[in-house]
Amino acid sequence: MFSIGDFARLGLVSVRMLRHYDAIGLLRPAHVDPVTGYRSYQAAQLSRLNRIVAIKDLGFTLEQVSAILDEKVSTEELHGMVRLRRAQLEAQISADLARLRGVETRLRTIETEGHMRTAEVLLKRVDPVRVAELAARAASYDGEDIGPVIKPLFREICRRVEAAGVSVVAPGLAYYVPDDDGSVMVHTCLPVSVPPGPYDFEIVDLPPIETAATIIHVGPMEAVGPTFQTLAHWIEENGYRSLSLAREISLHCPDNLDEWVTELQIEVTPA
Secondary structure, eight states: OEEHHHHHHHHTSOHHHHHHHHHTTSSOOSEEOTTTOOEEEOGGGHHHHHHHHHHHHTTOOHHHHHHHHHTOOOHHHHHHHHHHHHHHHHHHHHHHHHHHHHHHHHHHHHHHTTOOOGGGOEEEEEOOEEEEEEEEEESSSSHHHHHHHHHHHHHHHHHHHHHTTOOOOSOOEEEEEEOTTSOEEEEEEEEOOOOOOSOSSEEEEEOOEEEEEEEEEESOGGGOHHHHHHHHHHHHHTTEEEEEEEEEEEEEOOSSGGGOEEEEEEEEEEO
16 A cells, blocks of 8 residues: 555656545545545556546546546557547647748738838739649638648649649649638649640630739748738739739749749739
C-alpha cells in the first residue's frame, strides 16, 4: 500500500487531484484509515489512474471519463481514441496556423498602406489562350476556403493532363467566378494546344483581355493580399474600373513558397 503522497508521485499527478477524484468517485483509495482519514492506494490502481489522465487529456470531462471507464475501455480502444484525438488536434493546429498567417497578412497590408508599389503596375493586352481546366467550388474568397480547394485542383489537373499525354505550352493559371451566395467557383488551368476531345478535363478557350492591369507578386499566395490591394489602389487612382476579377499566372513555382512568382491580372476599362 502507498500513501496518497507516494501514489501521487508514482502516478505523476498531484495530491489535490487524487483527493478530487476520490470526492467524485472516480478513483477511490484502496483503504481509508477510520481514525486519521489517511488514504492508501495499491499499485494496481495506477492502471485506472493512467486511463483517467489519458482520457481526460483527450479533452473529455471527468463525467465523461467516468462513463468511458465504466464501459471498460480496452487498451486498443484507448489507442484508437488517442489517434482520433491526435487527428483532431492536428487539424485544429493547421486551422489555427492558417488563421495566424491570415492575420499576419492583414497586418502587412496595414503596414504597407501609404507605401504602395504602384510604380510596378503595368497595363497590357493579354492574348486568348486555350486551356485544360478543372473547377470546384470554394465557400468564399477567404484564404482558408480557397487554399484547400485550389491546391488539390492544380495537382489533379496536372496529373490528368500528363496521363492524357497532352503537352503544357505555358505557365498554369487560375481564375475565379463568384456566385450570388458568396461562394466562388475556382478554375485551375494549364495552357495547351490540342483540339477538344474525350478528356477527363475541360478544354476551354479563354478570351483575350484587351486591357489588363498587372502586377508581379513574389511569395506564397497566402500573402497575396497587399499585392492585390496595391493593384486596386492603382486602378482607382489612375481612372480605371475593373471589369473582371483577377487571373493568376503561376510564373515560377519552386518548392520554397517564398520564391513563388505570380502575375496578377485584372481586366480594366477607363472609368
